[in-house]
Amino acid sequence: MSASAPGALRADARLNRERILQAARELVREPGELKLNAVAKACGIGQGTLYRHFPTREDLLSEVYRHEVGELVAAAPHLLETLPPLDALAAWFDRVAAYARIKRDVFAAVEAATWRDLAAHSLGPIGDAVELLLVAGRAAGTVRPDAEARDVIVLISWLSRLDDAELDARGPRLLSILVDGLRAATM
Numbered sequence: 001m002s003a004s005a006p007g008a009l010r011a012d013a014r015l016n017r018e019r020i021l022q023a024a025r026e027l028v029r030e031p032g033e034l035k036l037n038a039v040a041k042a043c044g045i046g047q048g049t050l051y052r053h054f055p056t057r058e059d060l061l062s063e064v065y066r067h068e069v070g071e072l073v074a075a076a077p078h079l080l081e082t083l084p085p086l087d088a089l090a091a092w093f094d095r096v097a098a099y100a101r102i103k104r105d106v107f108a109a110v111e112a113a114t115w116r117d118l119a120a121h122s123l124g125p126i127g128d129a130v131e132l133l134l135v136a137g138r139a140a141g142t143v144r145p146d147a148e149a150r151d152v153i154v155l156i157s158w159l160s161r162l163d164d165a166e167l168d169a170r171g172p173r174l175l176s177i178l179v180d181g182l183r184a185a186t187m
Contacts, residue, residue: 013053016043016045016049016053017053019043019044019045020039020040020043020045020049020050020053020054020060021060021063021064021067022043023039023042023043024039024060024061024063024064025064025067025068026042027039027042028061028064034057034060034061036050036051036054036057036060039060068099069125069126070125072092072095072096072099072126072129073125073126073128073129075092075095075129076088076092076129076130076132076133077132079091079092079133080132080133080136084140084142085133085136085137085139085140085142085143086137086140086142086143086179086182086183088133088136088137089133089134089137089143089179089182090175090176090179092129092130092133093156093175093178093179094172094175096156096159097159097167097171097172097175100159100160100162100167126153127149127150127153128149130149130152130153131149134147134148134149134152134182137182137184138184141184142183142184143182143183143184144182144183144184144185145184147182152178152182155178156178158174159171
C-alpha cells in the first residue's frame, strides 16, 4: 500500500488528504482548469503536502473522479428505493447531467474510463449502475427488453460535449427523449 493510500496514513495525514479532496471537489466546480496551488491554498496546506498525496494534477482529478463516480453509482439503488424504475432512471440521468456540468475535464476522465471499460467488454461501475436501473425497469415492464447499459452509455456520452448554455437549453429535453426511447412499448 502506498504512503498516500488512505488506510496507511497517520490521522493528521488522512485529515490533510480529506481536506485536499474537499477543496478540489469545490474548486473543480469553478470555471477554468483546476490548479494545484489553488487547492493547497484553499485547504491551508503547503504545496509539498499536496504533492505527497497527489503528485500530479491527474492523480488528484482521478481521485475526485472516483469520489464523484462513487456518488453516481450509490445513487442508483437509492433512487430505486424511492421512485418507480423508469422515474429512477430519469432522475439518475439528471444527476449525470449535473455531474457533466461540474467540470468538463473530470467528466472527460469519467468518459475515458468508461470507454476503456467498454473496450475491455466490462461495463465498469457506471455501467453497473445503469444496468441496475435497466433491470429494475425491465422487471417492472416499463423499460424495453432490448435496452442495454452499453446503449445508454453511448447515448449519454454527448453530455460531455455540450457547454453549460446548451446543456441548459437542450439537456432536459434530450434526456426526456432518451427516457422515452427506453420506455417499453404499450400494446
